[in-house]
Amino acid sequence: MYSDAQETLINLFEDALILVKSFNRDVYKSDFETHYNKYKDFFVNVNESLREEEGKEAVISELAGIIPNYIDGKLKKIGQKRKRENLILDYNMALVTYVLPVINYGVGEYGNAISEKIVELWNNNISSVTIKNATYETITEGFKKRLCYITTAVCESLGKPDDCYELELLRNYRDKYLIEENAGRDIVQQYYNIAPTIVKRIDKRDDAKGIYKRIWTDYLTPCIHLIEENEKEACKKVYSDMVYDLQKKYIYS
Structure with a gap:
């Protein structure tokens, strides 16, 4: 046998x-x-x-x-x-x-x-x-959490745990806001399909930690502050821009 x-x-x-x-x-x-x-x-x-x-x-x-x-x-x-x-x-x-x-x-x-x-x-x-x-x-089950896929990679690179405040805030934003409206669901769906590949390609680079730090500074920190201020639509714009920019750079480049 x-x-x-x-x-x-x-x-x-x-x-x-x-x-x-x-x-x-x-x-x-x-x-x-x-x-x-x-x-x-x-x-x-x-x-x-x-x-x-x-x-x-x-x-x-x-x-x-x-x-x-x-x-x-x-x-x-x-x-x-x-x-x-x-x-x-x-x-x-x-x-x-x-x-x-x-x-x-x-x-x-x-x-x-x-x-x-x-x-x-x-x-x-x-x-x-x-x-x-x-x-x-x-x-x-992990696919249901993928809106935080890149965020998780960023937080790990910064030494933050999976249950850190930032990740929990973004997961709650996804579940309580984005998935409830059509445009938000489109962002989530797009994200499901590309986030694993983006993280995989970033991880292969020598400057991966620097890239994750820039994502944190340019996209995630502003988005988190907007959620805290209840500016959820503005956060959606920032997150959508992040998905588009990273897709352009790491999927189609």
Whole structure:
């Protein structure tokens, strides 16, 4: 049963690298389902075999090591540090969007054990940025929070926590104001589709921290002050300008 595991899991990852290039809210559900169905029989067999396996922990560790070992081998062939770092960002994204969620969804009761071990090996050997386990549900729930996707990245670069005042204020503004009116919903929808790519491209740059600091100064701080002053329409204009400017610079440039 496990004889084809290496080839199958490597193909799973390589397919995820392709899918992540078009990752956004509109296509994630259908892409995830197609991706899962392609490997469904393999996952069913893994789950059934593990139920009967006496040495479950050893088999889980062996399965979990396939993708990290494969990526480690690829990275060792890359001489340039910056190129390796950029590849790792792509690999991280593929792993948390289309690999871990599919394993958690597909391997039933043992999915979490395998995915948690992958995360442990990945964080120890591949990525300097700590990744967390992910499920289909956490990804789709995350889309509901994406108005703060860039804001979250900015706050992280400034050492602010996920529940910081600024993020909570902007999330409340999104949920209590923007989504309630048509023009605001259009901004949110546009943001859903481009924010992950913008953050990904900024993170690849040497001056990422400086870029996030400028976003904070030029867009987020004025918008937060406008919300505090109940100038919600004015804040919408600032946020809309930010989406447009960042899209122009990091999507179409």
